Amino acid sequence: MLAYLPPTLRDLQLPLRLRLWDGKQIDLGPQPRVTLVVKDPSLVAQLAHPSLDALGGAYVEGRLDLEGPIGEVIEIGDALSQALIGEEAPTEPDFQPHDKATDAAAISYHYDLSNDFYALWLDRELVYSCAYFETGKEDLDQAQQAKLRHLCRKLRLQPGERLLDVGCGWGGLARFAAREFGVQVHGITLSRAQLELARQRVAAEGLEQQVQLELLDYRDLPQDGRFDKVVSVGMFEHVGHANLPLYCQCLFGAVKSGGLVMNHGITARYTDGRPVARGGGEFIDRYVFPEGELPHLATISARISEAGLEIVDVESLRLHYARTLELWSARLEAQLERAAQLVPEQALRIWRLYLAGCAYGFAHGWMNLHQILAVKPHADGRHDLPWTRADLYR
Amino acid sequence: MLAYLPPTLRDLQLPLRLRLWDGKQIDLGPQPRVTLVVKDPSLVAQLAHPSLDALGGAYVEGRLDLEGPIGEVIEIGDALSQALIGEEAPTEPDFQPHDKATDAAAISYHYDLSNDFYALWLDRELVYSCAYFETGKEDLDQAQQAKLRHLCRKLRLQPGERLLDVGCGWGGLARFAAREFGVQVHGITLSRAQLELARQRVAAEGLEQQVQLELLDYRDLPQDGRFDKVVSVGMFEHVGHANLPLYCQCLFGAVKSGGLVMNHGITARYTDGRPVARGGGEFIDRYVFPEGELPHLATISARISEAGLEIVDVESLRLHYARTLELWSARLEAQLERAAQLVPEQALRIWRLYLAGCAYGFAHGWMNLHQILAVKPHADGRHDLPWTRADLYR
Numbered sequence: 001m002l003a004y005l006p007p008t009l010r011d012l013q014l015p016l017r018l019r020l021w022d023g024k025q026i027d028l029g030p031q032p033r034v035t036l037v038v039k040d041p042s043l044v045a046q047l048a049h050p051s052l053d054a055l056g057g058a059y060v061e062g063r064l065d066l067e068g069p070i071g072e073v074i075e076i077g078d079a080l081s082q083a084l085i086g087e088e089a090p091t092e093p094d095f096q097p098h099d100k101a102t103d104a105a106a107i108s109y110h111y112d113l114s115n116d117f118y119a120l121w122l123d124r125e126l127v128y129s130c131a132y133f134e135t136g137k138e139d140l141d142q143a144q145q146a147k148l149r150h151l152c153r154k155l156r157l158q159p160g161e162r163l164l165d166v167g168c169g170w171g172g173l174a175r176f177a178a179r180e181f182g183v184q185v186h187g188i189t190l191s192r193a194q195l196e197l198a199r200q201r202v203a204a205e206g207l208e209q210q211v212q213l214e215l216l217d218y219r220d221l222p223q224d225g226r227f228d229k230v231v232s233v234g235m236f237e238h239v240g241h242a243n244l245p246l247y248c249q250c251l252f253g254a255v256k257s258g259g260l261v262m263n264h265g266i267t268a269r270y271t272d273g274r275p276v277a278r279g280g281g282e283f284i285d286r287y288v289f290p291e292g293e294l295p296h297l298a299t300i301s302a303r304i305s306e307a308g309l310e311i312v313d314v315e316s317l318r319l320h321y322a323r324t325l326e327l328w329s330a331r332l333e334a335q336l337e338r339a340a341q342l343v344p345e346q347a348l349r350i351w352r353l354y355l356a357g358c359a360y361g362f363a364h365g366w367m368n369l370h371q372i373l374a375v376k377p378h379a380d381g382r383h384d385l386p387w388t389r390a391d392l393y394r
Numbered sequence: 395m396l397a398y399l400p401p402t403l404r405d406l407q408l409p410l411r412l413r414l415w416d417g418k419q420i421d422l423g424p425q426p427r428v429t430l431v432v433k434d435p436s437l438v439a440q441l442a443h444p445s446l447d448a449l450g451g452a453y454v455e456g457r458l459d460l461e462g463p464i465g466e467v468i469e470i471g472d473a474l475s476q477a478l479i480g481e482e483a484p485t486e487p488d489f490q491p492h493d494k495a496t497d498a499a500a501i502s503y504h505y506d507l508s509n510d511f512y513a514l515w516l517d518r519e520l521v522y523s524c525a526y527f528e529t530g531k532e533d534l535d536q537a538q539q540a541k542l543r544h545l546c547r548k549l550r551l552q553p554g555e556r557l558l559d560v561g562c563g564w565g566g567l568a569r570f571a572a573r574e575f576g577v578q579v580h581g582i583t584l585s586r587a588q589l590e591l592a593r594q595r596v597a598a599e600g601l602e603q604q605v606q607l608e609l610l611d612y613r614d615l616p617q618d619g620r621f622d623k624v625v626s627v628g629m630f631e632h633v634g635h636a637n638l639p640l641y642c643q644c645l646f647g648a649v650k651s652g653g654l655v656m657n658h659g660i661t662a663r664y665t666d667g668r669p670v671a672r673g674g675g676e677f678i679d680r681y682v683f684p685e686g687e688l689p690h691l692a693t694i695s696a697r698i699s700e701a702g703l704e705i706v707d708v709e710s711l712r713l714h715y716a717r718t719l720e721l722w723s724a725r726l727e728a729q730l731e732r733a734a735q736l737v738p739e740q741a742l743r744i745w746r747l748y749l750a751g752c753a754y755g756f757a758h759g760w761m762n763l764h765q766i767l768a769v770k771p772h773a774d775g776r777h778d779l780p781w782t783r784a785d786l787y788r
Contacts, residue, residue, distance in 0.1 A: 133781050271696040297705055298696035302665040310759065311691055314708035315783065319776070364775035365704065381758035382713070387527050389709065393784040 012083050016076050018047075034068035034076050050081050052357070056283040060349050070333055070356040071326070078360065097242035098291055100217050104190050106238065106291040111191035115170070117342040121331035121355075125172035126197075129234035129264065130321035130369045140327045143320075148176040151231060153392045154313065154373050155260050156385070157181040161228040164188075164254055166218055167235025171198030171211065178210040186227070188216040219246065223253030230255045233264040236300065240293045244300065248307035255376050258384055261309055263372045266321075268294035269365060283357070287350045297370050309374035312385060318362055321369045325359035406477050410470050412441075428462035428470050444475050446751070450677040454743050464727055464750040465720070472754065491636035492685055494611050498584050500632060500685040505585035509564075511736040515725035515749075519566035520591075523628035523658065524715040524763045534721045537714075542570040545625060547786045548707065548767050549654050550779070551575040555622040558582075558648055560612055561629025565592030565605065572604040580621070582610040613640065617647030624649045627658040630694065634687045638694065642701035649770050652778055655703055657766045660715075662688035663759060677751070681744045691764050703768035706779060712756055715763040719753035 009028060017032035019025050021039055038044065040063045046054050055077055058064040066073050098106075115126075122128055123144040131143035132150045151173065157163065159182030165174050168187030171194075177183050189195055195215055202211045218239075230251050239247045251261050285292060295303075301311055332339060332355060339348050361367055375383045403422060411426035413419050415433055432438065434457045440448050449471055452458040460467050492500075509520075516522055517538040525537035526544045545567065551557065553576030559568050562581030565588075571577050583589050589609050596605045612633075624645050633641045645655050679686060689697075695705055726733060726749060733742050755761055769777045 134784070136781050271699050296696070296699065298692045298699060301695055302690070302692035305665050305690065305692060310710065310712075310762065311708065311764075312710040314705065316704065316706040318704075320781070365771055366775075368704065370705075377759055381760075387530050387714070388787070389783070390528070390787040393782070393787040 008083065009080075012079065014076050014079060015072075016080070034066065034072050037065035037067065039063055039065065048084075050077070050084055052077055052081050053282040055081070056353050056357070057286070059353060060287055060346055062346075062349075070329060070352055071359070074353075074356045074360045078364075095241045095293060098238075098240045100219065102291060103217065103238060106289070107190040108192070109290055110288065111169075111189075112193040113347060114342045115193055115197045117339060117347075117351075118170075120335050120339055120342070121328050125176070126170035127172040128169050130317050131324040131327075132317065133320055133323055136323065140324070140331070143324065143327075144172070145176070148173050149180070150392070151233065151262060151264065151371070152177050152181050154371065155229045155231060155262055156391075157183050157229060159183065162186070162226065164221070164227040164230045166221070166230065166232040166251070167238075168194075168198065168213060169234070170194050171201055171213060173231065173233060174198070174211050174213065175202060175205060175207055178207050179205070183210070183229075185211045187211065187213040188218070188221070189213070190215065190217065218250050221250050221254045223250070225253065225256040225259070227254050228256055228259050230259070230261045231264070232262070234266070236263055236265045237289070237292050237294055240291065241295060241299070244295060244303040245306065248303045248309065252307040252309055252376060257376055258378050259376050260385075261304075261374045261376070263300065263304065263374070265300075265369070266294055267300065267368045267370050268296045269367055271296040271298050284354065288354045294367060297368065297372075300370075300372065304372065304374050308376065310377055310383070311372060311374045312383075313371075313373040313389065315371045317369045317371060318365065318367075322359055322362035325355055325362060329355035329359055402477060403474075406473065408470050408473060409466075410474070428460065428466050431459035431461065433457055433459065442478075444471070444478055446471055446475050447676040449475075450747050450751070451680070453747060454681055454740055456740075456743075464723060464746055465753070468747075468750045468754045472758075489635045489687060492632075492634045494613065496685060497611065497632060500683070501584040502586070503684055504682065505563075505583075506587040507741060508736045509587055509591045511733060511741075511745075512564075514729050514733055514736070515722050519570070520564035521566040522563050524711050525718040525721075526711065527714055527717055530717065534718070534725070537718070537721075538566070539570070542567050543574070544786070545627065545656060545658065545765070546571050546575050548765065549623045549625060549656055550785075551577050551623060553577065556580070556620065558615070558621040558624045560615070560624065560626040560645070561632075562588075562592065562607060563628075564588050565595055565607060567625065567627060568592070568605045568607065569596060569599060569601055572601050573599065577604070577623075579605045581605065581607040582612070582615070583607070584609065584611065612644050615644050615648045617644070619647065619650040619653070621648050622650060622653050624653070624655045625658070626656070628660070630657055630659045631683070631686050631688055634685065635689060635693070638689060638697040639700065642697045642703065646701040646703055646770060651770055652772050653770050654779075655698075655768045655770070657694065657698065657768070659694075659763070660688055661694065661762045661764050662690045663761055665690040665692050678748065682748045688761060691762065691766075694764075694766065698766065698768050702770065704771055704777070705766060705768045706777075707765075707767040707783060709765045711763045711765060712759065712761075716753055716756035719749055719756060723749035723753055 013029035015031055015033045016028045017025055017035040019035055019037045021041060043058055043063055059066060118126060123140045125144060127144040131140060132147035133143045134146055157177060161183045163177055163183045163185045165185055165187040168174050168189050171187060174185040174187040178185050195213060198213050202208060236247060255261055304311060332352060375385060377383050407423035409425055409427045410422045411419055411429040413429055413431045415435060437452055437457055453460060512520060517534045519538060521538040526541035527537045528540055551571060555577045557571055557577045557579045559579055559581040562568050562583050565581060568579040568581040572579050589607060592607050596602060630641060649655055698705060726746060769779060771777050
């Protein structure tokens with residue numbers, strides 16, 4: 001076995017144990033905290049040039065097992081692949097425009113997995129996007145409530161206003177905005193599982209008069225400026241580069257003059273000046289978010305501006321998302337038995353690696369999270385935003 | 395005369411009087427508030443297809459005189475050119491890389507004009523960039539002090555830190571940061587007139603131990619990460635598109651790991667997806683800021699990111715700049731006699747039109763003003779910024 005591994009592997013002194021198909025054990029450093037169970041001799045060659053993508057694939061396919069804390073698995077895997085093959089160059093993917101059917105299938109793959117599974121490790125409102133930590137000490141429920149409030153405050157929601165929620169998920173934001181800010185919310189999603197549970201929760205809170213939810217593609221949104229405010233959280237990652245102009249035009253068309261648009265989502269590390277990385281690597285693209293594409297902040301800023309919206313406030317919440325994903329991952333790890341009853345084994349392997357991997361990736365700056373607030377100015381170029389952002393922090 | 399003017403001109407019913415070289419007067423609408431004194435028959439053909447650029451040029455060259463409030467002159471000029479020729483399409487300029495000699499000459503042209511002239515209409519600290527209005531009711535001195543404080547707070551300046559001020563002007567920010575936040579400031583400028591007065595003011599306040607200022611090109615900045623923080627206010631508009639990557643690399647090289655970089659400046663309305671407008675039109679390019687080039691927010695965001703900096707906070711202060719310019723313009727208009735003793739007549743004509751025109755342009759969204767805060771992350775991808783921006787508003 002060792003003959004196949006590069007000599008430098010020992011030099012790294014990683015706290016990693018290899019257990020082979022024949023029961024042999026090899027420690028690559030002292031006091032191993034993670035064990036890689038190599039169930040198949042064909043993997044040895046791959047280990048000589050490991051990449052996170054390849055290791056992740058082998059784990060999902062069951063040719064590799066992992067023992068030890070999932071966070072350390074990722075950390076050691078990164079050290080391994082960095083030392084042996086260096087930083088992976090971003091590939092230049094061939095982005096194809098998504099049509100509605102492709103998008104519907106991709107959304108269903110991820111979000112229709114199992115509401116009960118998501119409920120295991122998300123907060124009580126099932127908010128499936130970056131939380132907001134005012135001190136870093138909050139628990140997940142507190143931080144998600146703070147995030148919803150931060151979004152509503154940035155949108156300067158006033159009672160009676162009409163809010164469009166593009167990609168409303170399980171309706172956490174829609175219900176919060178209706179309940180706490182007294183607005184009328186129209187939410188759209190492409191996930192039937194999300195819609196069903198979201199509607200149940202709206203009914204359970206008696207918010208049917210304030211919150212309407214429907215299965216709708218963003219390309220079918222009304223374009224008559226009927227909404228005072230538009231919010232899109234963790235949705236534009238699914239749109240794809242080719243359709244970003246259309247996406248931004250649809251938001252522009254839906255909001256009134258003087259209205260605000262908030263786009264909250266994951267952005268890429270690389271700009272168009274350097275090759276654009278696919279949404280978090282091949283692993284994410286193959287197993288987690290098919291058709292996901294992450295534009296850089298500069299790219300989405302250009303598309304938003306070209307649509308006629310003016311960017312007034314941008315905030316990076318990268319380390320908030322690292323913390324959110326750490327909490328999600330820890331909650332899932334604490335309930336693996338229950339999780340295994342809710343989703344197929346392969347899905348569980350994917351989600352374990354994806355949550356821990358993304359926690360690590362956000363912490364290390366492989367991607368970012370930006371809240372971008374834009375205004376559709378009045379005809380005379382003015383807008384009604386307050387002079388400062390102090391109102392967000394009162 | 396009227397035979398040369400388009401029939402639609404009368405339909406506009408503008409509150410505008412034309413007074414011709416022979417003394418004849420023509421009112422284009424009731425109760426004219428502005429008089430255009432046409433001193434030269436050759437101008438009549440130009441009036442048939444007026445553009446702000448052409449009218450401005452004729453005024454600077456003295457072939458046209460203006461009577462009436464300068465703000466209304468701009469407003470009527472815009473209505474005139476919009477009605478008769480529509481919105482001017484942005485031209486696709488041929489951006490050449492600036493060399494040091496070009497930049498030095500361009501900076502000298504604008505900033506070495508006359509310190510006493512600038513002192514006539516700027517605030518007491520001679521802060522020649524967008525002010526910050528916490529309520530909109532502040533006077534210029536208050537709003538410039540608030541701007542300096544806002545910048546220092548965004549940079550999270552701590553006593554003893556080393557701050558680099560790129561394009562330090564008359565040293566208002568450098569002295570404020572040293573005095574109020576206890577930092578060591580190194581400021582650079584290409585204007586000898588600015589440097590001389592800035593040094594006098596540093597000495598007058600006894601801040602020589604804390605504030606060092608020198609005549610230096612940004613391309614000659616030390617690249618050893620010796621500064622904790624870097625600030626650049628109203629300077630990057632002079633860099634030019636071709637040199638933006640170099641400019642951002644110079645800021646990156648000057649700041650330590652974990653350090654912050656603030657870029658405060660004017661951004662263009664148009665992205666690279668549509669032709670890039672020159673810095674405020676041909677008038678500005680010819681008479682006010684030779685070699686000035688305004689990148690769109692998306693463009694400067696890309697260049698900042700490609701240099702290795704991570705954008706964490708962006709704030710548009712467009713309407714703050716409209717207000718600032720209104721105040722500057724009003725102060726200059728109130729002291730025209732004194733101003734005429736300080737600068738040549740043509741310069742005074744240029745500055746009158748430029749201040750009033752830019753006030754109008756910022757109000758109408760022809761350009762924008764963005765404060766972009768970026769961090770140079772530590773090697774592990776982390777940074778030391780607080781979780782939220784609440785500390786800016788305490």
